[in-house]
Amino acid sequence: MARAGEGVSVTAEFTVQPAHQGAPGLAHGGVLATALDETLGSLNWLLRTIAVTGRLETDFVRPVPVDTVLHLDARITAVHGRKIYSTATGRIGGPEGPVAVRADALFIEVKVDHFIDNGRPAEIRAAMSDPDQVRRARAFEVNP
Ligand SMILES: CCCCC/C=C\C/C=C\C/C=C\C/C=C\CCCC(=O)SCCNC(=O)CCNC(=O)[C@H](O)C(C)(C)COP(=O)(O)OP(=O)(O)OC[C@H]1O[C@@H](n2cnc3c(N)ncnc32)[C@H](O)[C@@H]1OP(=O)(O)O
Numbered sequence: 152m153a154r155a156g157e158g159v160s161v162t163a164e165f166t167v168q169p170a171h172q173g174a175p176g177l178a179h180g181g182v183l184a185t186a187l188d189e190t191l192g193s194l195n196w197l198l199r200t201i202a203v204t205g206r207l208e209t210d211f212v213r214p215v216p217v218d219t220v221l222h223l224d225a226r227i228t229a230v231h232g233r234k235i236y237s238t239a240t241g242r243i244g245g246p247e248g249p250v251a252v253r254a255d256a257l258f259i260e261v262k263v264d265h266f267i268d269n270g271r272p273a274e275i276r277a278a279m280s281d282p283d284q285v286r287r288a289r290a291f292e293v294n295p
Pocket of ligand 1 (some may be wrong): 187189192201202203204205217232234237257259261266267271275278279
């Protein structure tokens with residue numbers, strides 16, 4: 152679950168499951184990048200803005216074993232026109248533990264037409280019939 156913090160920030164936890172393994176016993180980097188991306192993406196809801204990831208630069212600082220809880224902390228650093236700049240860290244061993252991963256991101260604000268024009272019709276129809284469900288499921292749940 153992601154929680155709003157001070158300023159435009161959120162914290163979240165992501166537990167690395169066996170299915171997230173890359174190298175034996177360790178989290179796959181792409182899954183860690185996804186956890187960062189999802190946490191960063193949830194920030195845009197605090198701005199009440201629909202935005203997609205344009206750029207995600209990830210540093211992998213420490214290996215993250217399977218079963219680890221990744222403590223995520225993300226905040227918006229700047230907004231310029233449609234561009235939303237944000238940064239996130241993922242710590243292990245507790246919220247004050249060492250940084251294992253970090254990311255800098257650029258999200259670009261889009262109209263809802265971005266999804267209507269490019270998404271698959273069945274999912275668009277489902278989302279339109281229950282927008283609250285989309286908001287909860289896509290924006291505020293980090294663990295699948
Ligand atoms: C009622 C109907 C309901 C139906 C829908 C229901 C719900 C929808 C609501 C919410 C959706 C839910 C969740 C979505 C949120 C988050 C999901 C998690 C995050 C993701 O997983 S999301 C997937 C991965 N993501 C993509 O799938 C993006 C693919 N991409 C594109 O779709 C285009 O690429 C786009 C739109 C990004 C930009 O295209 P564009 O034509 O709109 O804008 P343009 O190119 O003009 O850029 C404008 C300014 O951003 C700069 N800029 C752009 N890209 C840059 C880059 N990469 N690096 C550096 N700067 C960049 C330019 O340099 C310019 O800067 P400047 O203004 O200074 O010149």
